[in-house]
Amino acid sequence: xxxxxxxxxxxxxxxxxxxxxxxxxxxxxxxxxxxxxxxxxxxxxxxxxxxxxxxxxxxxxxxxxxxxxxxxxxxxxxxxxxxxxxxxxxxxxxxxxxxxxxxxxxxxxxxxxxxxxxxxxxxxxxxxxxxxxxxxxxxxxxxxxxxxxxxxxxxxxxxxxxxxxxxxxxxxxxxxx
Ligand code: AMP
Numbered sequence: 001x002x003x004x005x006x007x008x009x010x011x012x013x014x015x016x017x018x019x020x021x022x023x024x025x026x027x028x029x030x031x032x033x034x035x036x037x038x039x040x041x042x043x044x045x046x047x048x049x050x051x052x053x054x055x056x057x058x059x060x061x062x063x064x065x066x067x068x069x070x071x072x073x074x075x076x077x078x079x080x081x082x083x084x085x086x087x088x089x090x091x092x093x094x095x096x097x098x099x100x101x102x103x104x105x106x107x108x109x110x111x112x113x114x115x116x117x118x119x120x121x122x123x124x125x126x127x128x129x130x131x132x133x134x135x136x137x138x139x140x141x142x143x144x145x146x147x148x149x150x151x152x153x154x155x156x157x158x159x160x161x162x163x164x165x166x167x168x169x170x171x172x173x174x175x176x177x
């Protein structure tokens with residue numbers, strides 16, 4: 001995989017959305033067809049033999065590569081969304097954030113016990129939102145859960161990988177220290 005191509009097309013926005021945060025803006029990766037191709041090929045290489053039946057994208061930046069990957073793997077695509085966005089019956093998971101709480105939801109008919117699931121999101125920071133998605137997916141008693149992120153942030157003491165631990169098998173394309 002051409003990491004230099006991806007890193008040189010990733011935009012960093014200092015102090016967004018609040019002072020002190022270095023925001024990794026993947027919109028500049030998504031707008032470049034060469035970057036989409038590079039990320040897709042690497043993700044397909046990682047998961048083509050894993051027997052993935054459903055890709056779960058975390059709202060909203062996980063929808064982009066998640067949907068592309070689902071098509072390439074011959075899997076279905078499922079949206080994991082913020083509360084009140086999904087129209088049918090949902091399972092929900094509340095989780096703690098740095099300030100306050102958040103909730104994510106999945107339709108109750110989105111997954112089956114014989115599914116092998118790949119959760120996709122753009123970035124792993126503390127791991128809080130990914131762990132909530134893993135717990136939610138596991139509530140369907142699926143066979144196995146994998147997690148993929150475009151970026152793993154390790155700076156400023158972030159330890160998302162450790163927070164997720166062995167609750168899912170993780171892969172990341174780019175690590176930023
Ligand atoms: P966390 O739950 O702390 O692992 O945060 C991951 C989620 O928050 C992902 O959905 C990211 O899109 C977003 N996020 C957190 N930190 C950043 C950052 N520095 N740059 C871009 N997105 C971020």
